[in-house]
Amino acid sequence: MKLLSRLPVKILISVVVGLMLASVTTIITYNCPPIDGAMGCVSFEKAVMHPGDLFNNKQNSLWHFSETFVVVALASFGLISTYSWAQTKKKT
Numbered sequence: 750m751k752l753l754s755r756l757p758v759k760i761l762i763s764v765v766v767g768l769m770l771a772s773v774t775t776i777i778t779y780n781c782p783p784i785d786g787a788m789g790c791v792s793f794e795k796a797v798m799h800p801g802d803l804f805n806n807k808q809n810s811l812w813h814f815s816e817t818f819v820v821v822a823l824a825s826f827g828l829i830s831t832y833s834w835a836q837t838k839k840k841t
Contacts, residue, residue, distance in 0.1 A: 753829060753832070753833045753836075754833050754837070759826055759829050759830060759833070760826065762825065762829060763822045763823070763825045763826035763829065764822055766821060766822065766825045767817075767818045767819070767821040767822030767825065768818060770817065770818075770821045771796075771814050771815075771817040771818035771821060772795065772796050772797040772814070773795055773797060774817055775795065775796035775803065775810050775813050775814040775817065776794070776795060776796070776810075777794050777795075777796060777799055777802050777803070777807055777808055777810050778794070778808065779794060796810055796814055
């Protein structure tokens with residue numbers, strides 16, 4: 750618990766959680782080639798599997814990734830800060 754009271758640890762945890770959730774929730778779609786006369790399909794891929802397409806901003810994926818990262822990182826930082834503040838109040 751004492752570790753969570755340090756600011757760099759809170760920031761690191763928030764950044765890691767934000768990156769993990771943003772990379773999993775950002776979806777990039779690709780058209781599949783037709784096979785044996787079928788019309789084809791659409792493939793939904795995660796940004797973590799295609800980082801090049803993320804950085805090329807295909808389908809506005811970089812914007813979605815950045816937005817999700819910022820929201821999740823700030824929310825997790827707020828939750829961690831509130832939790833550590835509540836734990837210090839509980840001790841006194």
